[in-house]
Amino acid sequence: MPIEASATGFQSAFVAGLLDPLVSAPDDVVARDGKSVVARYNVYRNNVTVSLIDALAAIYPAVQRITGVDFFRAMARFHIRAMPPVSPLLSEYGRSFPSFIEDYKYAQQMPWLGDVARIERAWLDAYHAADFPVITHDIFAAIEPDLLASLRFTVHPATRIVRSAYPALSIFAMNRREGPVSPICSAESEDALVTRPEQDVLVSVLPPGGAAFLTELSDGVPLGAAVSAAFDDSPCFDLQANLAGMISAGVFAGVTYGDS
Incomplete structure (x- = not known):
């Protein structure tokens, strides 16, 4: 197998589990000094998820204030699993979050929350325009x-x-x-x-x-x-x-x- 294809396959396998806790660490992942591969992969996976949640909290502070931190972070975690990032820029992440909020069953008693999120997204886009x-x-x-x-x-x-x-x-x-x-x-x-x-x-x-x-x-x-x-x-x-x-x-x- 060409080296490029092997590397691409490894990257795909490694990334696949970063946002899904049900996916195990790839078999060919190794750790230095005899450290547990599973434990270190889980730490890395958790760091990725926390970083994305923090990015959403920075983009949508009003939504987080309305829902409370715990509710927001739980909702954000579900969004991340359903809609992983497609850009390396964290400021670009979460464009689909307002629509996700509208469909999120635990937010149905706040039907205006998705529009509040749209205004926050528009605010950030205007800021960077x-x-x-x-x-x-x-x-x-x-x-x-x-x-x-x-x-x-x-x-x-x-x-x-x-x-x-x-x-x-x-x-x-x-x-x-x-x-x-x-x-x-x-x-x-x-x-x-x-x-x-x-x-x-x-x-x-x-x-x-x-x-x-x-x-x-x-x-x-x-x-x-x-x-x-x-x-x-x-x-x-x-x-x-x-x-x-x-x-x-x-x-x-x-x-x-x-x-x-």
Whole structure:
């Protein structure tokens, strides 16, 4: 057998058991100084799992605060076994965690928890997004009124939208700050806008129709058509308020006319 094939087979066998305690150490693993192969492999396996759990806790601190440390770490352990990492970057791990939470049977009494996790993931992605200048309010002063409907916007790389049927943004905000947690007496849906115009990540609630409006603009749809989609989503849509709020939040990095 070629050396390369043998090495690949050994690596596959070694990795297979790292996230599954029911898999035994590979037969050709050896330990120095007569140490127990099984014991040392189990220590290594435990270290890998703990590192991944710690990575999830760092990405989803609000979720951990809501559930408690023991619940979170147990849930994270099940996620790791079901969905092992595919990237060597720990910051990239856990993108499927929000969906896993929604299906996790012990979290069913917290149906909003998956959306809270989505906001936390969006926060981290915005934090690591590329830096880019943002447009300001005065850019519209020179635009002819008859050109407004054809405007197309370039969305800043840090911009993220998380739509939720629950007050997930309020729950997120309450559990990401220091101090005691107060009850949230609302069951209203909330659409979260996550941006990073400068150094700090901003998380704010989008007004009615704002999520549909910004989603269309993000897809390259001209302003006039995006406004129509926003009104279809919510008859209460306010174009001026939405545009002003988005520009202030640093949502847009550029604007063009028509097909230019």
